[in-house]
Amino acid sequence: MADLVADAQIHGYSIKREEEAVRRRGEGTGRKGGFLWNLSILLLLALFLLAGPSFAQTKKAKALYDQANKLFGERKAREAIPYMEQATKEDPSFLDAHLKLGQLYEFTKQYEPSLTAYRQVIQLQPDSPSSGVAYQALSATLLRLGRYADALPYLEKFQAKFAPQSMQAKRIGRQIETARFGLDALAHPRTVDPRPVSPVLQTTPSQYFPVLTADEQTLVFTALKPEGDEDLMVATFNGETWTPPTSISSDINTPENEGTATLSADGRTLVFTACQGRKGYGSCDLYVSRKTGSDWSPPENLGPTINTGSYESQPSLSADGRRLYFVSDRPGGKGRRDIWRSDLGTDGQWREPVNVGEPINTPFNEASPFIHANGQSLFFASDGHVGMGGYDLFVSDSLTTTNVATSSTVTQGSALARQAITKWSVPTNLGYPINTSEDQASLFVSASGKRAYYSFEEQKDGVSQKSRLYTFDLPESLRERVKPVSYLKGIIADAKSKKPLAAMVELIDLNTNQIVSRVQADVQTGQYTAVLPTGGEYALYVSVPGYLFKSLSFDFTQKSQGEGVNLSVPLEPVAGGKTASETLNNLFFEYGRYDLADKSRTELDRLAAFLKANPAVSIEVSGHTDDTGDAAANLTLSQKRAQSVVTYLTSTGGIAPARIKAIGYGKTRPLAPNTTDENRRLNRRIEWRVL
Missing domain, CATH: 2.120.10.30 (TolB, C-terminal domain)
Structure with missing residues (x-):
């Protein structure tokens, strides 16, 4: 697993485009290889030019050396190698020839011979300027190969040649950090099976x-x-x-x-x-x-x-x-x-x-x-x-x-x-x-x-x-570091005609009353996908002008694993004759009480916004309970809960009282038989419908 993701666009040049750079200019979008090839050319040319005069004891060694440099300048690195090899054989003490031979090997990705050549430079003259280049190239190559233990001694010796606060010492210090980090990472691998x-x-x-x-x-x-x-x-x-x-x-x-x-x-x-x-x-x-x-x-x-x-x-x-x-x-x-x-x-x-x-x-x-x-x-x-x-x-x-x-309001106000x-x-x-x-x-x-x-x-x-x-x-x-998310996807359509609707789907954090995400369903298909983060309580609203909005509730406070849910959402038209009721799924009351919890504001603000957007509409807000407890007490509780909603809409939401009426039905209109805790939860609800 040498290189999981080395292709992605780091430098912005593609391999092919850089190989064709002599023919035309341009930058690709995906891979880094061509850019690094040209960069290597430039770096090696710079090193060749900055190395200073070369000293050989024989004219033949010097001629071979010069011919190798000429070939490299012509982008013929592999053809240059035999000449540089021969130059080192003619004159084993020819320091610059050993150095540049190592660079040619490195450039052509022949790493073991390049390491041998760099070591030879250091051995010949450990204190010469060329040995500094060799130390740098040798340690960098070892790091590139992941041979951190081999690189550390050379890096430490090289760093000792510079003043502690110098730029060179700091640069080498970064490499030493890399070597030490690499050693520790190799000793503590993660479990990965690509x-x-x-x-x-x-x-x-x-x-x-x-x-x-x-x-x-x-x-x-x-x-x-x-x-x-x-x-x-x-x-x-x-x-x-x-x-x-x-x-x-x-x-x-x-x-x-x-x-x-x-x-x-x-x-x-x-x-x-x-x-x-x-x-x-x-x-x-x-x-x-x-x-x-x-x-x-x-x-x-x-x-x-x-x-x-x-x-x-x-x-x-x-x-x-x-x-x-x-x-x-x-x-x-x-x-x-x-x-x-x-x-x-x-x-x-x-x-x-x-x-x-x-x-x-x-x-x-x-x-x-x-x-x-x-x-x-x-x-x-x-x-x-x-x-x-x-x-x-x-x-x-x-x-x-x-x-x-x-940055936008969840609802007005x-x-x-x-x-x-x-x-x-x-x-x-x-x-x-x-x-x-x-x-x-x-x-x-x-x-x-x-x-x-x-x-x-x-x-x-x-x-x-x-x-x-x-x-x-x-x-x-x-x-454990990545907080998973669930996703909700499906189709939003007119409940009667089945026509797809380009509805807005908004997810709101109930604790902060803030929008977490907002997506729109496809205008042609009605398809949508909304992401639902775990670890919180969220209200999801599906709305489109001319339709009753749909509210859904998601409590992920105890949820740690993300998973998908398929949920198609039919929306009822406002002007559609007898309108079906919608449940307000994000209203919260303490058990047996009618006081609205603060996190109910999100739902109530939505309903107020709907009524303001549809000024000709009047609604009924109805309260319902399960069959637990006294029937008369349940009827009273359901009425008071419905009235709490109406009071909020009129006093805080600014809706005229004549447009809303509250009614309690107690346990008389269950959605499901009161035979399980889940069914009873469904039956304890507040609904609204257009009159």
Whole structure:
């Protein structure tokens, strides 16, 4: 499991595009390999140029050395190696030849010979400037290979050559931290058993950056095609197997590169990255497409608030699609590339992004943020936090609100839903073998917190061959960190005509009266998916103008495991003749009392808002009990509870008393036989209906 997720877009360049950089300019969206190849070229050229004059005892050794350098400058690294090898044989004390031979071996991923060459430099002249380069290269290579115990002695000797507070000593100190962390991580591995998602998905040379809907039924990923084009592909799970992947849409995929996508929980909002071929603002921009029925809309650039002349990529949407995390190197960041966040306003426009700040962002690079469906756990990659080398995966938790909705009122006169997630826990390294000495760049964790998805890079002789989509069960130690969520999905339709309705579905925290999420059902199909966090009490409201709203109650205070619920919701039209009653499921009374609990305000504010939106409507509020206790007492209690609702609506909600009447029915109109505790709970209720 050498590299779980090394493909995801860290640097924003694709392999193919970088290999073709001599022919045309452009940036891809998915993989890092080509960029690192060119970066290695530049670094080695710099080292070659900065090494100073070379000293050889024989002209033949010098000529061989010069010929090797010439070939490398022509991007012929492998052809250069025999000449440099021969130069060291002609003159075994030729220090620069040994050093550059090690660099050539390293560049061509022949790591064992490169280590031997670097050690030879140190042995020949341990105190020369060239030995410093050898110490640096030797220890860095050992770290890259995960040989932390071998790297530590060289790092400690190298650090001793510099003043304790110097930049060089601090840089080496970071490497020493990496070696020590790596040793400890290897000694305490997490239980991880990776397996391919499905061979059915392997229709292109490489697949990477997987994202899924909350129900894990729809998978979108980036595919690298044989011609070098990156496209977004989609596959669905039919209950047993995955369907063969297909292009997500001809309106989204083009002959240029599209990739690193993110989906809302219902799979109907897609944000992705494109770096060329579209009219944009910078090197890479973010685009959005929305799904109606089975069709995706033509992508739209997210605009100059999100996209700038800098680099924007690697998006991650909150479950309801109203909060966006992404990576940018725009001015005002903490480091090179930082994670930023923006909220979608009630006007449908993205707000000015804010830097998520410390302790997540560092002076180095952060990449590939993924906000879990709980809106609270942020997974990301970083080469700035202490890890096992290169990019490691981390998780940080929100320490303030878990809200992911836009700033808007729950109902008229109620509190605003707070937006800012300003504080985060100190990031936790996900540990070995999720992280290794190789780069790990992205991870997707299911809504239930049980499974993780990533791309695994198959290698041969240290060279990446292809990427495949893998999954593993999240270790128990990490699963405890991820607050699971349930999801509710189904179809919303007119109760009489069965016509699908584009209803608004809102989840509200009953303890704070704040919106947790807001999604809209598909206008063509009526389908919806809403995420339900565990660990709280929530009211879920389904509403559309011209219909009675439906209220549902979910008590997850004792729930620790996320699971899905299928629930189709019929809505009764207001003007539909005899209107069926609706139960107010989020009213709360103490046993045997009629005083409304404070958390009932959410429900009552909803009913007041409905009445204000429908000024010609009058309603009856009815109270009901089970058969426990004295029938006369139950009748009185039911009347008083109904009257408590009416009193709130008139005194606090501002509804004219003539529009509402209260009536108590006691135990006379049960919904179910009073034979079980659950049936009795159903019978204890407050209903309302249009008169």
